[in-house]
Amino acid sequence: xxxxxxxxxxxxxxxxxxxxxxxxxxxxxxxxxxxxxxxxxxxxxxxxxxxxxxxxxxxxxxxxxxxxxxxxxxxxxxxxxxxxxxxxxxxxxxxxxxxxxxxxxxxxxxxxxxxxxxxxxxxxxxxxxxxxxxxxxxxxxxxxxxxxxxxxxxxxxxxxxxxxxxxxxxxxxxxxxxxxxxxxxxxxxxxxxxxxxxxxxxxxxxxxxxxxxxxxxxxxxxxxxxxxxxxxxxxxxxxxxxxxxxxxxxxxxxxxxxxxxxxxxxxxxxxxxxxxxxxxxxxxxxxxxxxxxxx
Amino acid sequence: xxxxxxxxxxxxxxxxxxxxxxxxxxxxxxxxxxxxxxxxxxxxxxxxxxxxxxxxxxxxxxxxxxxxxxxxxxxxxxxxxxxxxxxxxxxxxxxxxxxxxxxxxxxxxxxxxxxxxxxxxxxxxxxxxxxxxxxxxxxxxxxxxxxxxxxxxx
Numbered sequence: 001x002x003x004x005x006x007x008x009x010x011x012x013x014x015x016x017x018x019x020x021x022x023x024x025x026x027x028x029x030x031x032x033x034x035x036x037x038x039x040x041x042x043x044x045x046x047x048x049x050x051x052x053x054x055x056x057x058x059x060x061x062x063x064x065x066x067x068x069x070x071x072x073x074x075x076x077x078x079x080x081x082x083x084x085x086x087x088x089x090x091x092x093x094x095x096x097x098x099x100x101x102x103x104x105x106x107x108x109x110x111x112x113x114x115x116x117x118x119x120x121x122x123x124x125x126x127x128x129x130x131x132x133x134x135x136x137x138x139x140x141x142x143x144x145x146x147x148x149x150x151x152x153x154x155x156x157x158x159x160x161x162x163x164x165x166x167x168x169x170x171x172x173x174x175x176x177x178x179x180x181x182x183x184x185x186x187x188x189x190x191x192x193x194x195x196x197x198x199x200x201x202x203x204x205x206x207x208x209x210x211x212x213x214x215x216x217x218x219x220x221x222x223x224x225x226x227x228x229x230x231x232x233x234x235x236x237x238x239x240x241x242x243x244x245x246x247x248x249x250x251x252x253x254x255x256x257x258x259x260x261x262x263x264x265x266x267x268x269x270x271x272x273x274x275x276x277x278x279x280x281x282x283x284x285x286x287x288x289x290x291x292x293x294x295x
Numbered sequence: 296x297x298x299x300x301x302x303x304x305x306x307x308x309x310x311x312x313x314x315x316x317x318x319x320x321x322x323x324x325x326x327x328x329x330x331x332x333x334x335x336x337x338x339x340x341x342x343x344x345x346x347x348x349x350x351x352x353x354x355x356x357x358x359x360x361x362x363x364x365x366x367x368x369x370x371x372x373x374x375x376x377x378x379x380x381x382x383x384x385x386x387x388x389x390x391x392x393x394x395x396x397x398x399x400x401x402x403x404x405x406x407x408x409x410x411x412x413x414x415x416x417x418x419x420x421x422x423x424x425x426x427x428x429x430x431x432x433x434x435x436x437x438x439x440x441x442x443x444x445x446x447x448x449x
Contacts (some may be wrong), residue, residue, distance in 0.1 A: 004338025013316035110427020
């Protein structure tokens with residue numbers, strides 16, 4: 001039994017004032033260092049001894065990392081922006097509806113005040129609610145390193161359960177969502193036992209609609225495989241087609257077949273396959289309505 | 296593990312500490328300040344019993360490193376009533392509505408109510424339930440807690 005009342009792990013705590021200073025600390029301590037932002041993932045991991053750093057490098061004092069701005073290139077959310085602030089930013093326009101849905105459902109008020117969008121991504125949980133929406137909205141992340149930065153598609157960033165394509169000398173600085181095409185609608189839903197719980201299954205859809213035709217469509221599911229998945233078979237089935245109930249049912253069957261769920265403490269494989277089809281249809285409908293035109 | 300200096304304002308009082316980096320805000324409040332109204336429930340961010348307000352916003356003190364709130368303004372349940380002991384209207388409402396049974400979730404619930412009412416003086420029942428969804432009560436039941444908060448609305 002872990003005593004969750006205290007933190008037994010001993011470490012030094014660093015609060016660099018700039019990215020350059022943070023990189024110096026990461027270079028000096030290497031594998032013994034762990035970056036921390038809101039702490040809602042890192043502190044439980046420390047309590048459960050899933051990680052054992054000798055140094056915590058807190059990003060909270062670095063100015064600019066929690067800025068949020070929107071311009072003609074899209075929405076930029078600083079990696080250390082609180083989930084609460086990221087949610088508010090997504091509420092402003094219809095273009096980020098799926099991410100707004102996801103952030104609304106991600107957790108309790110306290111966690112929204114503490115956790116950061118960058119932290120949710122860097123933890124790279126297969127059930128991370130922010131990932132499926134970013135997959136369908138073509139989200140990208142910027143990873144800074146001591147000599148510059150690089151930008152990765154979300155799809156290339158998450159590489160496995162709790163694994164991300166991030167080197168030890170990199171720090172995520174920004175999440176970018178490009179402006180969607182005209183007549184785009186997007187949505188996200190999740191199944192969880194109670195409010196503010198971890199997802200048993202989540203689904204996001206972004207589609208472009210022309211009257212009764214689905215011009216294109218992106219579908220992603222979370223908590224159904226080692227990492228959040230795009231279901232490209234179902235996307236191709238729907239792209240360019242006139243929508244009707246039969247086609248949607250076919251796509252739902254393809255979603256159900258396309259996931260690779262396991263049975264775990266939160267749900268079973270059978271249940272996840274069955275509910276995936278149902279939830280996908282609901283999410284598709286929400287996105288379809290939001291994309292406007294006649295339904 | 297090197298101790299670090301930090302300061303906070305706790306229930307209006309300026310305080311200074313030398314803390315070990317693995318000290319949690321919850322334990323600093325309970326052990327150093329003897330403010331035991333802040334409750335340890337699950338320790339993993341599921342129950343909301345350890346909720347305190349940091350700069351007016353509810354956070355989980357069991358998942359917050361003390362050093363992470365250096366310089367912040369902290370409100371615990373002990374700071375909700377006036378210094379002369381006059382209860383806050385929210386506390387009065389919890390008493391009047393009998394929204395307390397064992398009392399373990401009450402500090403968190405009262406602080407959640409305070410944060411909500413500061414922003415939204417007359418929340419709807421749905422808004423109240425959404426706001427306290429991360430605070431578990433295992434005996435009173437949520438109905439009276441929601442009623443109590445609702446009765447404080449303008």
